[in-house]
Amino acid sequence: MTTKKGKFLEEFNEAFLKADMDYVVANVTDDIKWTVVGESPIQGKSDFAKAFEMMEPGGTQELKISNIITHGITAAVDGTVRVVDESGGVKLYAFCDIYRFNKFKEPKIKELTSYVMEVKE
Template sequence: MTAKENFLREFNRAFSENNISFIRAHVSEDIVWNMTGNRIIQGEEAFSAALETMKSEDKFDLEIKHIITHGKIACVHGAMHSSDKTTYAFCDIYVFSNFKDLKIKELTSFVIQIKTQ
């Protein structure tokens, strides 16, 4: 597994565990987060504020199905399972500041709640 793949696992684990300090430390000042179908967040301050409003006492079990990296672009596909059995499927597309830097400049998130039958 590459360093970038390991980093993306850690970054997604930080989301599932509400580790906001880790997430903040690994985004650029000009971060753009497109939460598809919901809103676009621009800048480190707005990004941090959004993370705080999303913070939960619940820790999610993270299931990563695929990580794809190429140059400064990457994609992570998986699911997050809450303690109340709610599941969210996600696919995140990352753009890093440059080829070797592990600072995220853009994040596009596709998230849907999976309905149980």
């Protein structure tokens, strides 16, 4: 059984993968903080939108979500993403995103920490 927040996070991850900037940016707070572990944090909706815009969507992509865990104003999502790169090669990435929402009901994402690594199949 998927919770309302779980469904939202599923939709958010799908929109992120499809580069649906309108949906993604509409669902984060003005003071969003996004940290991709190993890189400098991105602070604020404007910088978040710029960083999102600069990400080039790969070719065929496949998202597999393994787990969505929600509790109060926090959540975690993990899974894999398969991407076809510019040279036609397929890469598989494992990810775990940790979310903090601005409030419990009708939330927007206030903080996002992303752990991403390329894995061998």
